Amino acid sequence: MDSLYERVGGEAFFTALVERFYAGVVGDPVIRPLYPDDLGEPKAHLALFLSQYWGGPHTYSEERGHPRLRMRHAPFVIGTLERDAWLRHMNKAVKAADLPADDEVELLSYFDMAAQTLMNTG
Numbered sequence: 127m128d129s130l131y132e133r134v135g136g137e138a139f140f141t142a143l144v145e146r147f148y149a150g151v152v153g154d155p156v157i158r159p160l161y162p163d164d165l166g167e168p169k170a171h172l173a174l175f176l177s178q179y180w181g182g183p184h185t186y187s188e189e190r191g192h193p194r195l196r197m198r199h200a201p202f203v204i205g206t207l208e209r210d211a212w213l214r215h216m217n218k219a220v221k222a223a224d225l226p227a228d229d230e231v232e233l234l235s236y237f238d239m240a241a242q243t244l245m246n247t248g
């Protein structure tokens with residue numbers, strides 16, 4: 127199969143990944159305060175963004191426009207502490223899926239790179 131989106135199981139995979147990720151965020155004193163009380167929207171946006179990024183439908187852009195992730199993260203102070211906390215929860219969420227090694231590495235490397243580019247302080 128061609129896209130990672132299809133290989134890992136499509137939308138259901140990303141919805142479940144995002145649920146696991148936010149289950150970690152909820153208990154995190156460093157980054158929980160950055161998110162709104164109601165995590166419904168952040169969950170939906172992240173799942174749609176990731177689905178689109180990895181080769182799924184372009185619903186994210188239809189609903190939200192161009193991702194402009196650096197701009198959308200500008201209101202939050204993201205330093206090494208925030209980046210490390212975010213990545214810890216995401217890495218755990220990815221590993222829990224027990225994907226074939228190649229796909230797991232691809233996801234982990236992407237998140238590592240993306241989180242690095244979204245830091246905006248220190």
Ligand code: HEM
Pocket residue numbers: 157160161162167168171172175190195198199202204208209212213237240241242244245
């Ligand atoms: C580096 C640490 C990161 C922190 C602390 C962080 C934090 C946040 C926060 C607070 C929001 C706003 C949620 C809301 O109010 O709706 C957000 C939105 C979002 N983040 Fe992150 N984020 C990080 C990294 C990432 C990475 C690496 C990605 C992608 C791979 C990502 C993708 C998104 C997306 C797609 C949204 C929704 C944008 C929209 O409004 O359409 N974030 N993030």
